[in-house]
Amino acid sequence: METCRKSRSSMFLFGTRATKLVAIIALMTLGMTEAPAGMIMFTHEGNGNGTLAGNLFPVSHFVITAVGDTGDRLSCPGGWFIDHSWAAISIDGVGDFEFLTGTRTFVSNNSQTVGFSRAGIWGADLFNGPTALQFATWDMLDPIGPISGLGRLLQWTSTPLIDTTGGILKFDSSTSNATFTAVPEPGTVLLVGLGSLALLRKRGA
Numbered sequence: 737m738e739t740c741r742k743s744r745s746s747m748f749l750f751g752t753r754a755t756k757l758v759a760i761i762a763l764m765t766l767g768m769t770e771a772p773a774g775m776i777m778f779t780h781e782g783n784g785n786g787t788l789a790g791n792l793f794p795v796s797h798f799v800i801t802a803v804g805d806t807g808d809r810l811s812c813p814g815g816w817f818i819d820h821s822w823a824a825i826s827i828d829g830v831g832d833f834e835f836l837t838g839t840r841t842f843v844s845n846n847s848q849t850v851g852f853s854r855a856g857i858w859g860a861d862l863f864n865g866p867t868a869l870q871f872a873t874w875d876m877l878d879p880i881g882p883i884s885g886l887g888r889l890l891q892w893t894s895t896p897l898i899d900t901t902g903g904i905l906k907f908d909s910s911t912s913n914a915t916f917t918a919v920p921e922p923g924t925v926l927l928v929g930l931g932s933l934a935l936l937r938k939r940g941a
Contacts, residue, residue: 812842
């Protein structure tokens, strides 16, 4: 978290303008306002075991973090998807790795489910879930979550295999807990915040 420097030139940050700016950023970060058109960050959390570069790892908690552009959203049968511009996975006790194979986040409004899969309209699913009523109308343009429920790991041994900076990643097919969140990408929040700060300074001039 960024800290404020208490210099004379920045003392205005502790007045009314600062309160308004903090409120703007906080509301966006907490998902209480609509995300601006632009970058959005998805997180998929669960537990699973498998192999990385041929080396076995036990059941471990993982977090997939991915970034996409809402302007690239496309429709698919029963829902929507966004191909990621960047995606990575952190597996407890194993490490942090970027995905080299293209991936996407999707929502099936019909089945009220979100998921992580290979890129493209027909990209085979990799981690489905959770399922929740909120996903029946979610259009991927607004923040949502965190939402938790059951998930399922599947098709990691199908082609194309999932390559990462640590080697080929294969989760064994299994059920898992799942938690999903979508928020404005932090860089977007920062840019909007800086823009709001400039506007507030101009008005106060």
